[in-house]
Amino acid sequence: MIRKPNNPTPFAIHLNKLCDSHPDIPSLGMGRQTHLAKMLGVSQEAVRKWLDGHSEPRRKKMQNLADALNVSFSYLACPEDDNFRTNSMKQISRKNVQKKVKTKSDDMVNSPHHYNAGSVETIDSIKSALGDERFQGYLAGNIIKYACRFDKKGKPVEDLKKMIWYTNRLIEELE
Template sequence: MSNLCDSCSVEQDGFKTVSLCQNDKMQHWGGAEAAHDAVNSPSHYASGEIECIDAIKASMTPDAFTGYLKGNVQKYMWRYEKKVNPAEDLKKAQWYLARLIEEVEQ
């Protein structure tokens, strides 16, 4: 499913592609706009047109990358109870787990 932002004309492709609107600095989620999302697309992990996770994947073997994803799941599960917003860390663990599943299924 592809969507086009009426505000800035940035094309988005379903749930996986998330970027900042060029005009209003809101994030697009499959055509719907949402406030900054610290789980699925934290702005501090993007530089230009590449996300940090993609650069990390490109620098690793497939086995190393799945290990990296697994480690992040464990990290967020380990510390969520100590956080002010524990649900956010659980969602981050869920994000990394979903990405790990996607990588293993490929």
């Protein structure tokens, strides 16, 4: 039985279109869920929720899914559909927007609100665009930047924390 939500999310629509156009992924109702679940090492229920628009994969699974579909992370996570951003914003209530803005603005080191594009953080789009080696250089450059300027802009502790964040992310990439 194929279950479709009344109003699939733009991500679900985009994901299904990508799957439809991929030669190795079965059609909807012909094993697509099972195929993707095995390929990505997740439950069929998780894949069903992605395809139906009830949830989206977390970053690591989103990257694995993008790799499986032979597309970039940013292309999968942020469809080029002109209506995507408009429809996404309509789905978020005013209360949730205020809550997210407050939460994000509280942490200018780990999750600055101005570095997010919908559900995708800019750092992930940068990694996808640069590739591993150049992304590591990007991280190293930011470590140097924050180390050199920490006492020049009036927020030395915040800049040192950002330097540490980039250092930890570089270590994560190298492990």
